[in-house]
Amino acid sequence: MTLIKFIEILAILVGAFSGFIEARRKRMDLVGVFTVAFITAFGGGTLRDILLDKRPLFWVTHQEYAILIFILALVAAPAIRTLRQVVSERMIVIADAIGLGLFSIAGVASALDAHMPIFIASMMGVITGIFGGVLRDIVCNEVPMVFRDGKPYAICAFIGSWMYLLMKKFGAEPDFALWSSATVITALRLITWKFDMRMGR
Amino acid sequence: MTLIKFIEILAILVGAFSGFIEARRKRMDLVGVFTVAFITAFGGGTLRDILLDKRPLFWVTHQEYAILIFILALVAAPAIRTLRQVVSERMIVIADAIGLGLFSIAGVASALDAHMPIFIASMMGVITGIFGGVLRDIVCNEVPMVFRDGKPYAICAFIGSWMYLLMKKFGAEPDFALWSSATVITALRLITWKFDMRMGR
Amino acid sequence: MTLIKFIEILAILVGAFSGFIEARRKRMDLVGVFTVAFITAFGGGTLRDILLDKRPLFWVTHQEYAILIFILALVAAPAIRTLRQVVSERMIVIADAIGLGLFSIAGVASALDAHMPIFIASMMGVITGIFGGVLRDIVCNEVPMVFRDGKPYAICAFIGSWMYLLMKKFGAEPDFALWSSATVITALRLITWKFDMRMGR
Numbered sequence A, B, C: 001m002t003l004i005k006f007i008e009i010l011a012i013l014v015g016a017f018s019g020f021i022e023a024r025r026k027r028m029d030l031v032g033v034f035t036v037a038f039i040t041a042f043g044g045g046t047l048r049d050i051l052l053d054k055r056p057l058f059w060v061t062h063q064e065y066a067i068l069i070f071i072l073a074l075v076a077a078p079a080i081r082t083l084r085q086v087v088s089e090r091m092i093v094i095a096d097a098i099g100l101g102l103f104s105i106a107g108v109a110s111a112l113d114a115h116m117p118i119f120i121a122s123m124m125g126v127i128t129g130i131f132g133g134v135l136r137d138i139v140c141n142e143v144p145m146v147f148r149d150g151k152p153y154a155i156c157a158f159i160g161s162w163m164y165l166l167m168k169k170f171g172a173e174p175d176f177a178l179w180s181s182a183t184v185i186t187a188l189r190l191i192t193w194k195f196d197m198r199m200g201r
Helices: A002-025 A030-052 A063-086 A089-113 A118-139 A153-169 A174-194 B002-025 B030-052 B063-086 B089-113 B118-139 B153-169 B174-194 C002-025 C030-052 C063-086 C089-113 C118-139 C153-169 C174-194
Strands: none
Touching: A002 A030, A002 A063, A002 A089, A002 A118, A030 A063, A030 A089, A030 A118, A030 C153, A063 C118, A089 A118, A089 A153, A089 A174, A118 A153, A118 B063, A118 B118, A118 C118, A153 A174, A153 B030, B002 B030, B002 B063, B002 B089, B002 B118, B030 B063, B030 B089, B030 B118, B030 C030, B089 B118, B089 B153, B089 B174, B118 B153, B118 C063, B118 C118, B153 B174, B153 C030, C002 C030, C002 C063, C002 C089, C002 C118, C030 C063, C030 C089, C030 C118, C089 C118, C089 C153, C089 C174, C118 C153, C153 C174
């Protein structure tokens, strides 16, 4: 349980950073930057918790994350040009891949915790992993990238979620199952990105 | 209750099919096709249940529907061209009209079950009937068709919902009230489509 | 408590009116006009209540507001041209500013009532104040205005929410805290509008 919490924290920071960059790219103002960063970071987990009817939400009981994103939005607004020169696309993709792995497995674990059937648990993993970005794209008035670019982004989350579910099923040590599945998702995402792999349409 | 369940199942299959066609029309990839089909099929009922705070959600306790939509998305992706030659616009409209009737009345029945006041119950019927399509259009980055084309789509759902509410009020036999109201919605939708009727703006 | 209810009622009517005007500007039909007015009026409070897991929703237990918006949508559709000649942009801005103040403080009060930590309570105030408009813009297929125009709209709600939180903290008389904070938000909004003030981007 402590491990799941730690995973979720890591994933939130990465998600906020990615949302932050995206909102700036859309030339949003301070309010937009904060909101989009917040939605990208917490959107997937919040949707999952609403669907599962879990309360209080993670960010409600841990207001320090909301405050942290708020301060980052305030501080980074003037520093954005410098930041974008320092942060390469490669760094964003890597951070995002780590976030995808962590979020997804945290989502599956949380769904299992709520006694969800196995296919639904795998869906909750993918939802937690990708819906921060989906909601971000909807707010930014774009067709969600993850639904149309043919890249196996959600597929990576789906495969890793099933790996975790099967490892749990066959009695693997919990911490090992968590970390190895999250790592597999991150690795798959990075490999498919590196070789620009796409699904048939 | 068994009848309501059966109605909801029928409506889900029709909804998934319509979302499936729409996502392909937007040239979405496999992930988009599955998600949009899923949202179109379950979006209206899910929104209603979140508003009414009913859990677990229908598709959570019946994972077989999620699995079915998943398999359909997998299988139909390569077969889509053939499928679109076989399936005419007329067939989509008819299937969709049946879905509208079934979903709406299932929505009203569910709201009455939760002791909602009568006008809210009629709204829940319309929400269940049309918000799958509304959420589909939002995800596809379009102004929801049902809000702007002037066709009496939601109006049909609204009229049938009130017919059901009044029949229940005046002691009609439950099964008869359900089926006749759903049929009226479907018939109204098909008639207004046939004659291309529009509301004044 | 009675005061909070009264505040919410006032804010709802103003919100519906603003959504109503906006939907007509997008040339939506009757269904769109009603839905967008409804979402603008109740969207912020509904999202807050879903996040806080409060039920039943305000508009569910008070169906008279839904009926009122329904009748207004029906009656105003033919009268829209006359109405737009009578209602100036200035009147819409003023009404909207009053709504912003009332909604936001009602949102903070409701969050405190649910024992939310202080920063989250301030966020709930802003969410209640601005997300009716955010959801309206998403449904109307636009990037939410409040995230991109650089005007300190949400900032006004944020400042007033903190004023209310601090007044409560330091033992101010509840009614006085409510009304003065709401008034400050409205006044700040009108002043920043009058002088066309914008945040740095």
